[in-house]
Amino acid sequence: MRKERVGLNRRRFLKTAVQAGACLAMPQVIPAAALGRDGSVAPSERIILGAIGIGNRGRYVLGCFLREPDLHCIAVCDVRGDNRQRAKNQVDAQNGDKDCATYVDFRELLARDDIDAVLIATGPNWHATAATMAAKAGKDVYCEKPCSKNIAQSLKLADIFRRTARVFQAGTQRRSLPNFAYAIELARTGKLGPLETLHAHPGGLGTKMSGWLPAEPEPPREQVDWDMYLGPAAWRPYTRKLMNAFHFEKGGGLVGGGCLEWGSHCVDLCQLANDADDTAPVEYEPVNGQLHARYANGVKLVMRNDGWLPLGSCPVRFEGKTGWVETGDDAEFGASSQSLLLRRGTKIPGYPADFHVRDFLDCVKTRALTRANADAACWAHIACHAANIALFLDRKVRYDPKKNEFIDDVHANRLRSEALREPWRI
Amino acid sequence: MILKKRYFSWCVILIIVAASAGAVAQDRPAADVRDAKERDLIAVLQSNAPTGEKAITCKQLAIYGTEQSVPTLAPLLADKELASWARIALEAIPGPAADAALRNALGKLQGRLLVGVINSIGVRRDVQAVDALVQKLNDANAGVASAAAVALGHIGGEQATRALSQSLADAPAGVRSAVAEGCILCAEWFLAHEKAAEAVKLYDTIRKADVPDQRHLEAIRGAILARQSAGVPLLIEQLRSQDKERLGIGLRTARELGGRDVTEALAVELARLTPDRRPLLLLALADRSDSAVLPTVHKAAQSGPKDLRITAINILIRLGDVSCVPVLLEAATENDAKLEQEATEALVRLPGKDVDADLLARLPQARGKLQQVLIELAGQRQIGEALPAIASSLHDTDAGIRGAAVETIGIIGQDQQTADLVKLLQETNNSKERPGIEKALLSISGRCGVRCIPHLRPLTQSRDSELHMIGLHALAIIGGPDALAAVKSAIKSAEPPVQDEAVRILSTWPNNWPGDAEAGQALLMLATSAEKMPHQVLGLRGYLRHIRGNKKLSNEQKVANIEDVRSHIKRPEEQRQAIAVLAEAPSAGALELLTRLAEDPAVAEEAYLAMVRIAGQDIRGVSKDQRRQVLTTVAEKSMNDGTKQRARKTLRGVR
Known part of the structure; x- marks a missing residue:
C-alpha cells in the first residue's frame, strides 16, 4: 500500500x-x-x-x-x-x-x-x-x-x-447518539481503568460472495439501469435477486459478510472507545464462532455472533481494569457501578440519524x-475487512497498520483489494 | 438439466475454494498442492464451462494464481463479460508477467475495456508503462486520456510529471480535470521523495491552470502544506477570501499545517478577521491541539461577542486545564443563563484531579452565586472531600445555596451526612424544601444501606407524622430486619397517616432480599387481622405478591399458603392474583384450588387458562388421566375460543 x-x-x-x-x-x-x-x-x-x-x-x-x-x-x-x-x-x-x-x-x-x-x-x-x-x-x-x-x-x-x-x-x-457517546467517554477518560477488553456484536459473522446467478430478462433502462447498478462490480447478467443492494457485493465478492454490516457500527464504536481512530487491531483470529482481535496497545476486541446483552441491537461492552459499561440501541446501560452512570444524559432509543x-x-x-x-471510517472498516479475511481463511492473520499489509501472508494480502469494473476507478 | 449442470460446476468450484482455504488454514507450504489447485482453476478457464463459472474462477486466481495463470487470463481482457473478472486476478497476481499482459493489452483494446486496463496499470504502478500511457494522454477518447492521466499520477516520477504538466496546458477541456488530478498525485510523489520544491512548483502550476475549481482547491491545500511555515501567507489569504470554498480550504489547512509559529500567526489573524469568521478560525485553532492556542481561547472565553465566548468555552472542555478554572467560574456566575450553562458544563467536564483540588480550595471562601456553583460542581465531579464544607452550607440563609448543598449531598453524601440531613429536616418548616431533602436522604439510604439506620431514628421516633413517614421511606429503601421492625412498629402508630403509610410500605416490601423473608408473616397478620378493611386488602395483596416471588417456597408450600388465606380472598382482584401464583406453582393442589376458583364466573377464564398451563406439564402426583380430565373440562366449559383451542391442543399432546 x-x-x-x-x-x-x-x-x-x-x-x-x-x-x-x-x-x-x-x-x-x-x-x-x-x-x-x-x-x-x-x-x-x-x-x-x-x-x-x-x-x-x-x-x-x-x-x-x-x-x-x-x-x-x-x-x-x-x-x-x-x-x-x-x-x-x-x-x-x-x-x-x-x-x-x-x-x-x-x-x-x-x-x-x-x-x-x-x-x-x-x-x-x-x-x-x-x-x-x-x-x-x-x-x-x-x-x-x-x-x-x-x-x-x-x-x-x-x-x-x-x-x-x-x-x-x-x-x-x-x-x-448520547448513550454510545457516554459509554465511549467513560472508556476514554479512564473511568473504567485501563481498558482490557471490548465487545462488539456484529452478528452474522461469516463470509459469503454475491456471485453470478442465471440471467433473467433485463428491464428497460428507465425502470432499472443494470449497468449503472453494477457500477464498479464485476460484470454479470441481470438478476432480480441481486437488485437487493443490501446483499449485493458487500465487502467484495468472496469475503464480504455480516461483519461489515453491523461491524461498521459496533466495531467502529470499539475503535473510538480504544482511541483507535487512526489504527486497527494487529491480530485477528476465529475462535469458537467468535473473532478475537488484539490491538497493538494490548486491548482485546471480541466480535461476537451470539447475543448476550439485553440492551437492544448493536450492543457494545467496554471492560477496563476497574469497571465496565455496556449499552445498545435501546439506549439503556449496564455498568459495574451506578456511579459511572451519574451523567448519562438523555435517553434516545431507536438509533436516529x-x-x-x-x-x-x-x-x-x-x-x-x-x-x-x-x-475514522477507514480504520473501522479495515478492522472489519481484516476480520472477514481471517474468517474466510479460517485462521489467525496479523496486520501491520503502518504498512497496511498482513505480515508474511501472501493470501491475506491479495484479499486487500479488488479491481473495479471498467470504466470506474477510485 | 442446465441448472443441475451449473449447480454441479459451482460445487466443484466451491470445493476448490474450500480446499484452498483449508490448505492455507493448515498452513501447508506444499507448493505442489497449490500448483495443482492453480492448474485446476486454469483448466476451468480453458474449458467450455459457463461464463459464470469462469468469472468466479478468476476471483480464485486473484488469491491463488501465479504467473502460470497469466497467459490464460490475458485473452479474457478483450472479453466484455469476463474482462472485469480477469482484471481482478491480473491486478492481484504479483510479478512482471501480469504487468506485461496488461501493457500488451494497451495496444489491442479500445473504449471501456482499454480504460479498465489503464486503471489496473495505475493500481499496479507499473513504471514500464509510462511511455505507453503518455501516448494515451492524446487519445481521442476522453475517457481513455483521463484514465491515462490518473494512472500516470499514481505511478509518479519525473517523466510522468513532465508529460502531465505539458498536457495541463493543452489537453481538451474534458480531460484537463484528470490531468490536474494526475499532477496533484505527482506532487505528492515529490513530497514523499523529499522534493518539496518540485511539489510546490507543480501545485502552483495547477493553481493557475484552467482546470475545475476543485482541482485549484486541492492545489492550494497542497501548496500551503508543502511550503510548511512559509505557507502561512497563502493560508491567511484563503481565510480572508470572499470565496466560500477558499475560506473552507483555509480553515482545513489551518488545522493541518503544523508548527508553533503557524499557531501564533493564526492567533494574530483571529483578531483581524471579521466577527462572523472568528468562531470558525477559533475552532480550527482548537483542532491544532497546540497548547500555545490556550491563551487565545482564554481571551475569547472571557469577553467579546457571546457566540465567540460560547465557542471558546466549549473548546476549553477538551483543551483546557486547571488554568481555565477562573475564566470558566467567572462565566458561570454571570447573569446570563446560556453562558452559565455552557461554562458550568465545561467545568464539570474539564479533566484532571488538579481541577478538583482547585475547586475544593475555593469553596470555603466562596459566597453567593459562586458558592452555589462550586457546590454543584463538587456533586457533578464527585469531589467527596468537599462534603464537610457542603454540609456546613446546609443551613445557609440563601435558599439557592441550601438547595445546592442538599442536592449535592444526595449525589455524593455518605451515611454520616444522613444525620446532617435528618437534622435539617427537623429544623425545616418550609414544605417546599422538604421534598428535596427527602430525595437526598433516600438517595444516600439506597447507596449506604444499613449504616444509615441509626441516623434515621430521630425521624422514626418523631411526633411529626411527615417526618416519621420520610423515615419510613428511607427504611423501605434500605430493607433488612431492623428496617422491617421499624415499619411493623409504625403500623401500630397512633397517627393514622403514619399507620396507613407503614401498611402501604409493608405491602410492597421486597421479598427476595436477604433478611426480608419475615415480611411474609407480617403481611399475613395484616391480611387476616388488620382492623381496617383497606389494610386487610393491602396486606392480602402484599402477601400474595410475597408468596409469588419467594423462591424459597416449594410449589406445595405456595398452594398451602394460599389455602391459609383462602377465606379472605373474596374479590376478583385478589382472586386473579391468587390464580397468577397458582399458575406458576404446578402441583396437584394448585389444580384442585384452581378448579374451585373457576367456579366463580368473574375469574373462571383466568383459572381455566392457568389450568391448561399446568395440565400441559408432567407433575408429580398428577396422573395423565387427571390431566386429560382437567383439559377436557376446560375445553368444554371455557367460553374463550383461544383457551378452548389451547386446551384441545394440549390434550392431544398428553399421551
Missing part, C-alpha cells in the same frame, strides 16, 4: 478530531447562531443537497436532512425509476414545489455547480466509488455504511477526502472533521 505522501502531522490532526468526538454528550461546540441556523436561514446560507441512491434507507436519512432548517435538497438520483419518483415526491413535498430534479446517472448530478453536498445511500457496492467521485467533483459527502468493499478502498477513501479537503461523514450514526446529519451539516460549515470522518 502506498504511504501517505503529504508531510502532515496526521496523528495530531486525527487525535484532535477524536477528542472532539469524545465530547459528544456536550452541546454543540459552535453556537447555532454562529452557523446561521438559530432562526430563519437566508437562501445564501443554506446547504444545497443532492441525494444519490434513495431506496428505503436513503429516504429515511434524506428525511433527517430535510428536517434541518439550513438544508435545501434540489436533486435526487437512483437507477430505479420507482425510487426516483418516491424520493422526488418526498423532496417536493418538503419544498412545496415540483422542482426536484431526477437523475439516473449520478455523474450528471455531481456535475451541477449549485450542489454543495450529497447523501449517498446506494448499496455498499457503490459507496466508496461514488463518494470519492463526489469528493473529486467538489461535494461534501454523507455516505451510508459499509463505506468500502475492501482494505484498499478504505485507505483510498481516507486519502482522497484528505487530498480534496471535502467533508465526509460515514453513516455510522451511533457515534452521535438526525444528530449525525446535524454534525455533518455543521462540519460542512466549519470544515472540521466529522465524528465519523473518512479516517
Whole structure:
C-alpha cells in the first residue's frame, strides 16, 4: 500500500478530531447562531443537497436532512425509476414545489455547480466509488455504511477526502447518539481503568460472495439501469435477486459478510472507545464462532455472533481494569457501578440519524472533521475487512497498520483489494 | 438439466475454494498442492464451462494464481463479460508477467475495456508503462486520456510529471480535470521523495491552470502544506477570501499545517478577521491541539461577542486545564443563563484531579452565586472531600445555596451526612424544601444501606407524622430486619397517616432480599387481622405478591399458603392474583384450588387458562388421566375460543 505522501502531522490532526468526538454528550461546540441556523436561514446560507441512491434507507436519512432548517435538497438520483419518483415526491413535498430534479446517472448530478453536498445511500457496492467521485467533483459527502468493499478502498477513501479537503461523514450514526457517546467517554477518560477488553456484536459473522446467478430478462433502462447498478462490480447478467443492494457485493465478492454490516457500527464504536481512530487491531483470529482481535496497545476486541446483552441491537461492552459499561440501541446501560452512570444524559432509543446529519451539516460549515470522518471510517472498516479475511481463511492473520499489509501472508494480502469494473476507478 | 449442470460446476468450484482455504488454514507450504489447485482453476478457464463459472474462477486466481495463470487470463481482457473478472486476478497476481499482459493489452483494446486496463496499470504502478500511457494522454477518447492521466499520477516520477504538466496546458477541456488530478498525485510523489520544491512548483502550476475549481482547491491545500511555515501567507489569504470554498480550504489547512509559529500567526489573524469568521478560525485553532492556542481561547472565553465566548468555552472542555478554572467560574456566575450553562458544563467536564483540588480550595471562601456553583460542581465531579464544607452550607440563609448543598449531598453524601440531613429536616418548616431533602436522604439510604439506620431514628421516633413517614421511606429503601421492625412498629402508630403509610410500605416490601423473608408473616397478620378493611386488602395483596416471588417456597408450600388465606380472598382482584401464583406453582393442589376458583364466573377464564398451563406439564402426583380430565373440562366449559383451542391442543399432546 502506498504511504501517505503529504508531510502532515496526521496523528495530531486525527487525535484532535477524536477528542472532539469524545465530547459528544456536550452541546454543540459552535453556537447555532454562529452557523446561521438559530432562526430563519437566508437562501445564501443554506446547504444545497443532492441525494444519490434513495431506496428505503436513503429516504429515511434524506428525511433527517430535510428536517434541518439550513438544508435545501434540489436533486435526487437512483437507477430505479420507482425510487426516483418516491424520493422526488418526498423532496417536493418538503419544498412545496415540483422542482426536484431526477437523475439516473449520478455523474450528471455531481456535475451541477449549485450542489454543495450529497447523501449517498446506494448499496455498499457503490459507496466508496461514488463518494470519492463526489469528493473529486467538489461535494461534501454523507455516505451510508459499509463505506468500502475492501482494505484498499478504505485507505483510498481516507486519502482522497484528505487530498480534496471535502467533508465526509460515514453513516455510522451511533457515534452521535448520547448513550454510545457516554459509554465511549467513560472508556476514554479512564473511568473504567485501563481498558482490557471490548465487545462488539456484529452478528452474522461469516463470509459469503454475491456471485453470478442465471440471467433473467433485463428491464428497460428507465425502470432499472443494470449497468449503472453494477457500477464498479464485476460484470454479470441481470438478476432480480441481486437488485437487493443490501446483499449485493458487500465487502467484495468472496469475503464480504455480516461483519461489515453491523461491524461498521459496533466495531467502529470499539475503535473510538480504544482511541483507535487512526489504527486497527494487529491480530485477528476465529475462535469458537467468535473473532478475537488484539490491538497493538494490548486491548482485546471480541466480535461476537451470539447475543448476550439485553440492551437492544448493536450492543457494545467496554471492560477496563476497574469497571465496565455496556449499552445498545435501546439506549439503556449496564455498568459495574451506578456511579459511572451519574451523567448519562438523555435517553434516545431507536438509533436516529438526525444528530449525525446535524454534525455533518455543521462540519460542512466549519470544515472540521466529522465524528465519523473518512479516517475514522477507514480504520473501522479495515478492522472489519481484516476480520472477514481471517474468517474466510479460517485462521489467525496479523496486520501491520503502518504498512497496511498482513505480515508474511501472501493470501491475506491479495484479499486487500479488488479491481473495479471498467470504466470506474477510485 | 442446465441448472443441475451449473449447480454441479459451482460445487466443484466451491470445493476448490474450500480446499484452498483449508490448505492455507493448515498452513501447508506444499507448493505442489497449490500448483495443482492453480492448474485446476486454469483448466476451468480453458474449458467450455459457463461464463459464470469462469468469472468466479478468476476471483480464485486473484488469491491463488501465479504467473502460470497469466497467459490464460490475458485473452479474457478483450472479453466484455469476463474482462472485469480477469482484471481482478491480473491486478492481484504479483510479478512482471501480469504487468506485461496488461501493457500488451494497451495496444489491442479500445473504449471501456482499454480504460479498465489503464486503471489496473495505475493500481499496479507499473513504471514500464509510462511511455505507453503518455501516448494515451492524446487519445481521442476522453475517457481513455483521463484514465491515462490518473494512472500516470499514481505511478509518479519525473517523466510522468513532465508529460502531465505539458498536457495541463493543452489537453481538451474534458480531460484537463484528470490531468490536474494526475499532477496533484505527482506532487505528492515529490513530497514523499523529499522534493518539496518540485511539489510546490507543480501545485502552483495547477493553481493557475484552467482546470475545475476543485482541482485549484486541492492545489492550494497542497501548496500551503508543502511550503510548511512559509505557507502561512497563502493560508491567511484563503481565510480572508470572499470565496466560500477558499475560506473552507483555509480553515482545513489551518488545522493541518503544523508548527508553533503557524499557531501564533493564526492567533494574530483571529483578531483581524471579521466577527462572523472568528468562531470558525477559533475552532480550527482548537483542532491544532497546540497548547500555545490556550491563551487565545482564554481571551475569547472571557469577553467579546457571546457566540465567540460560547465557542471558546466549549473548546476549553477538551483543551483546557486547571488554568481555565477562573475564566470558566467567572462565566458561570454571570447573569446570563446560556453562558452559565455552557461554562458550568465545561467545568464539570474539564479533566484532571488538579481541577478538583482547585475547586475544593475555593469553596470555603466562596459566597453567593459562586458558592452555589462550586457546590454543584463538587456533586457533578464527585469531589467527596468537599462534603464537610457542603454540609456546613446546609443551613445557609440563601435558599439557592441550601438547595445546592442538599442536592449535592444526595449525589455524593455518605451515611454520616444522613444525620446532617435528618437534622435539617427537623429544623425545616418550609414544605417546599422538604421534598428535596427527602430525595437526598433516600438517595444516600439506597447507596449506604444499613449504616444509615441509626441516623434515621430521630425521624422514626418523631411526633411529626411527615417526618416519621420520610423515615419510613428511607427504611423501605434500605430493607433488612431492623428496617422491617421499624415499619411493623409504625403500623401500630397512633397517627393514622403514619399507620396507613407503614401498611402501604409493608405491602410492597421486597421479598427476595436477604433478611426480608419475615415480611411474609407480617403481611399475613395484616391480611387476616388488620382492623381496617383497606389494610386487610393491602396486606392480602402484599402477601400474595410475597408468596409469588419467594423462591424459597416449594410449589406445595405456595398452594398451602394460599389455602391459609383462602377465606379472605373474596374479590376478583385478589382472586386473579391468587390464580397468577397458582399458575406458576404446578402441583396437584394448585389444580384442585384452581378448579374451585373457576367456579366463580368473574375469574373462571383466568383459572381455566392457568389450568391448561399446568395440565400441559408432567407433575408429580398428577396422573395423565387427571390431566386429560382437567383439559377436557376446560375445553368444554371455557367460553374463550383461544383457551378452548389451547386446551384441545394440549390434550392431544398428553399421551
